[in-house]
Amino acid sequence: MIVLPGRVVGASAAAAALFGHDPPRTPQGHMMQSALQVLKAGQVFDGVQARGPGMVMIENGLLRDVDFTGAAPPEYATVTDFGADAWLLPGLVDAHVHLCWDASMDAVDHVTNDDPGTILDTARTAAAAALRTGVTTVRDLGDRDYLALALRDQVPPTQRPEIVASGPPITTLGGHCHFLGGEAEGSDALLAAVRERAERGCDVVKVMAGGGSMTPGSNPLHQQYGSADLRLIVEEAHRLGLTTAAHVHAADTIGDVIDAGFDTIEHFTFMTPDGAGLRDDLLDRVVKQRIFVSLTLGEAPGTPTPPPAIAARIEALIGVFTKVIASGARIVVGTDSGIGPSKPHDVFPSALVQLAELGMPTFDVLRSATTEGAEAVGLAGRKGVLRPGADADVLVLGSSPVADLSALTDLRAVYRAGHRLPGN
Known part of the structure; x- marks a missing residue:
């Protein structure tokens, strides 16, 4: 039965043969109500491309x-x-979020000092906000107490995005985001940290290769781990089947991250003491080695400026990102959602508009947010595509995202694992 507004239309039995699917029947041979959508x-x-009129068939959470x-x-x-x-298009992939952070002015205090139950509530609300915008897969690159894993276990898949989780990022003693509990130094401690994440069920190892602006006393230009430690982490993570992501801003640290073989490079800003300066030799290596670059984009309008280290370099960073995009590097978007008021958990569509404003063609933006994003977070073939066997994460837009990316906010329906999100 085909259900359309105001009418019911029959279809020929030949269609069942075309799709290789027989209608479900009772033992007596009577047709049962189908779960096929x-x-x-x-x-x-x-x-990958626009295909014209079409349809997708959903059954048991898969296409x-x-x-x-x-x-x-x-x-x-x-x-x-x-x-x-x-x-129709695949669900979107945000490659860098922080579900346990509440996007407030006191986000660090909240994630550091509030009790686990409160932080888990924050993560639950954040995941729901992302899903409502069509983000059906997130890669959480920094929680506390492995609470992103707890959220994944406690909330049914149809009520949250797919969560690719790192647990607390590995960092030096007192280093960037040390308050999340991932401090480790020395080869034995680093190997133990990677193995703990594998044992707990993490999918990716996040490493603070350099400092950051969210941590008092930390400096984005400071390198936290040497090249030998970075290689050790990557080799052990890959041996255990985990992907790797490196937080890095300064050029010299970016070079060591490339040498170590990280799967994704987060931020990729090429910060200098007085701005940001792209190093063409490092960008060329990233392009040739097809390493994913996760650019940090998207901000809510009318919100406070970003941290001083970023705000002072905005123009220089725009120049760096524009050149990176023009280089042909494999780019995905990570919003860093949760870290402050400018980064709410529903900011991903604006990040894609910003990516286009920086020079990426519209189709490339859409691929970055779907197929490329899925590959970057380790879910190629399962997410970010509409093809047989993929997860049934599907968006319905009311207008063309090719003509105008703001159509991504014109959501008519969000399907997660084949279930339509209530309210749209």
Whole structure:
């Protein structure tokens, strides 16, 4: 049965053969109510390209098939036709978030001193906010007490984004974000830290290779770990099947991160004492080695300025990012959501608009937020694509994101693991 506004339309049994799917039946041979859903729209972006009119078939939380031939759906499917102007596209991937941080002026104090139950409530609210904007996968790169894992265990997948979690970032004694509990120095302690994250069920190892502006006494220009320690961490993480992400701002530290073999480089700002200066030799290596660069973008309008170390370098950083984008580097977006008022957990769509304003073509922005983002966080093929076998994380937009990326805020529906988010 096809359900459309104001009418019910039948479909031929031949469609079932086309899709290789027989209608479910009782032992007596009677047709059962089907769990097969079909979503139709006038345009489909499949994570790689726009495909024109099409439909996706959803069953048991997965995409059973995607069709652009105009064939009729199986007659036993429940079909929602969103109309000729609507677009279907994969759920979005934010490659750098902090669900346990509350995006307040006192975010550091909150994540450091509040009790675990309160912080878990913050993470639950943050995850819901991200999901409502169409972000169906997040990579959490810094929690406290492994609470992102607790959130993943406690909240059903249909009510939160997919969470790729690092636990507390590994940092030096008193180093950047030490208050999250990830301090480790020396080879034995570093190996133990990586193994603990693997044992707890983390997916990625986050390392503060350099300092940062959110921690009193820390300096983004300061290198926290030497090249040997960085290589040790990466080798052990990869041996255990975990990906790796390095927080880094200064050029010399970026060089050591590249040498160590990190899967993603976070921020990539090339900060200098008086601004930011891109080093072409390092950018060339990143491009040739196809290392993912996670640019920190997106901010809520009318909010306080970023930390002084960033605010003083805004123009220089824009110049660096523009050149990085033009280089052909593999770029994904991480909002760093949660760290302050300018970084609420629903800021991802504005980050994509900003990426386009910095010079990335629209289709490349959409790929960055879907297929490329999924690969960067270790979920290639499962997320960020509309193809058979992928998770059924699907967005429905009311207008074309190719014509105008602000269409990403014109959400008609969000499907997470095949379930439509209530309220849209």
